[in-house]
Amino acid sequence: MTATAAGTSLLVIGDVVTDIVARHHKPLAPDTDTSARIAVRPGGSGANTASWAARSGADVRLLARAGADSADWHRDVLRRCGVQPHVRVDPSLPTAVVIALVDAAAERTLVTDSGASVRLGPEDWDAALLEGAGRLHLSGYLFFNEPGRELAALAMAAARARNIPVSVDPASTGFIQQLGVRRFLNAVAGADLLLPNLAEARLLTGDPDPVRAAQQLSAAHGVAVVKLGGAGALVAERGKVTARVPGVAADAVDTTGAGDAFAGGFLAARLTGADLAGAAAAGCRTGAAAVAAVGGRPEYS
16 A cells, blocks of 8 residues: 655755855956955755755755765754755765856856765665655756666655655756756656756757746646746646746845755745745745855855
8 A cells, every 4th residue: 555645854865065166256267367265165956955945944854975075074064954964975985076166147157076976876775764754855966877866766766655746956957968858857757846947947848938848847747847047937737837936136146056945945835835836936035045145055053
């Protein structure tokens, strides 16, 4: 007999990353120095989403993989954000590192060393992580290597057996293109909610129109929420756009992690009973808070 999900907590499976954020107000100058303000921050799409969801009041646990070089630091920061960390320590690879080059318009370019995150796989899974869960959320970065895809399939099957809904944030147009759009869509077919940004929605559907892209993705998955940055979000259900949510004004400093913050606020709101439009509005608020600070995480005590 299939159990009925009655939990209210959020299980996120994804990545923890050490972010090196370099904010430069002039174009990068080849063969010489470019002045910048540089900061080291905890990051990772999965960990960012988990942290913003916890900040928004959700009971959150995170499954991830890090290197021994910084696993303790990442666990400590996650706990301070209110996240229950299940961070496996890789015996040979260091924690993933991303260099975020942030220009004067607060837009970022990412240079990524995936490190230990590519080893997150089925051996890290524990079905007990789903106890009390009301939703499973998967970072798209899981799907860009074979162990991650195997883990995602295992976790989605376990969630479906408990009637726990599953969401996916596609995460990266660059990595989707490397994997192949069709392979990615096949891998996430078990998700009932997709949370792409506009570039990802366009890539996944081949349609430049955000409304049609949202409709197409929701027809395949049930619900799609397309993040439009400062312009807000589109909510589509079963092939129809049902809400257009305006953005929240913010003085942007760094857009790193804004989409993760949206996802965290959105998912936390859904777990406390908000409808889709209300949850998207909550996501816009957390996204606006994220771009007003350096790095992809909320402030922590």
